[in-house]
Amino acid sequence: MLINHYPYAVTRLLFRYRKGSDFHNEEKFVEWLRHAAVNAVEIDRELLGLSESTNDSFFNKLFKE
Numbered sequence: 001m002l003i004n005h006y007p008y009a010v011t012r013l014l015f016r017y018r019k020g021s022d023f024h025n026e027e028k029f030v031e032w033l034r035h036a037a038v039n040a041v042e043i044d045r046e047l048l049g050l051s052e053s054t055n056d057s058f059f060n061k062l063f064k065e
Helices: 007-017 026-038 058-062
Strands: none
């Protein structure tokens, strides 16, 4: 079985390495975040302290009043 069959484990690793955690490690966090994106693992961006990118999209910036 591949690691992408374990979304819970990926989510827990992201939570462990996030900013503000006792085990904060930016390099590992980015690596697991990339892994989640490649393997379509759904993550709770708010729980991880990541901002939603939809508000700052290219089109929103382009057509900003």
